[in-house]
Amino acid sequence: DVKVTQSSRYLVKRTGEKVFLECVQDMDHENMFWYRQDPGLGLRLIYFSYDVKMKEKGDIPEGYSVSREKKERFSLILESASTNQTSMYLCASSLVAGGPDTQYFGPGTRLTVL
Amino acid sequence: KQEVTQIPAALSVPEGENLVLNCSFTDSAIYNLQWFRQDPGKGLTSLLLIQSSQREQTSGRLNASLDKSSGRSTLYIAASQPGDSATYLCAVAGGGNKLTFGTGTQLKVEL
Numbered sequence: 001d002v003k004v005t006q007s008s009r010y011l012v013k014r015t016g017e018k019v020f021l022e023c024v025q026d027m028d029h030e031n032m033f034w035y036r037q038d039p040g041l042g043l044r045l046i047y048f049s050y051d052v053k054m055k056e057k058g059d060i061p062e063g064y065s066v067s068r069e070k071k072e073r074f075s076l077i078l079e080s081a082s083t084n085q086t087s088m089y090l091c092a093s094s095l096v097a098g099g100p101d102t103q104y105f106g107p108g109t110r111l112t113v114l
Numbered sequence: 115k116q117e118v119t120q121i122p123a124a125l126s127v128p129e130g131e132n133l134v135l136n137c138s139f140t141d142s143a144i145y146n147l148q149w150f151r152q153d154p155g156k157g158l159t160s161l162l163l164i165q166s167s168q169r170e171q172t173s174g175r176l177n178a179s180l181d182k183s184s185g186r187s188t189l190y191i192a193a194s195q196p197g198d199s200a201t202y203l204c205a206v207a208g209g210g211n212k213l214t215f216g217t218g219t220q221l222k223v224e225l
Contacts, residue, residue, distance in 0.1 A: 004157075033213075042217040043203070058212070090157055102148065103213060105157035 004106035019078040023091030031094040032074035036087040081113045120216035135189040137204030150203040
């Protein structure tokens with residue numbers, strides 16, 4: 001079975017802190033994605049990556065950056081956390097670069113910024 | 115820009131009832147459509163994926179249909195059980211496997 005893990009289930013940070021959210025997948029998938037989920041807005045794509053060191057902006061990249069130094073790991077970085085970044089963050093991966101395929105999701109990280 | 119709508123937003127049914135969840139999308143140029151399940155506070159679990167060339171997919175008590183030309187999909191759940199209680203999300207895949215999600219239907223199956 002595909003397994004996607006996220007470093008924390010719950011995280012509380014203060015405004016202005018630098019925040020790292022880590023995601024690891026164990027099935028050699030090429031694609032990895034970061035979403036945030038908010039009530040009434042659904043899931044929105046922040047960034048995605050087709051390959052190591054490759055990244056593309058999603059629908060809401062402002063205030064975020066990403067890093068993919070190894071194929072299995074995709075990190076989401078909040079350079080200076082703000083209260084409007086309080087949300088549930090979900091990581092996903094899929095097998096084939098550039099092709100439509102099932103996305104497998106991690107359990108999510110609920111981030112609260114005070 | 116692709117927009118995905120799910121109706122109803124919430125649904126409560128007695129155990130054993132058959133039910134239909136609806137999903138509509140504005141741009142018919144899709145690669146596939148996926149249905150996911152999300153339990154409270156958890157990640158998403160893929161239920162069914164329908165390629166753009168297909169009309170339906172079945173898995174156990176679940177059947178999903180796709181009418182690309184009209185921009186609609188339905189998820190049919192037969193003989194509902196309390197364990198089916200969850201939020202069901204529809205998502206359409208555009209270029210590069212980017213998914214656009216609906217806001218979901220929250221289902222409660224009561225004993």
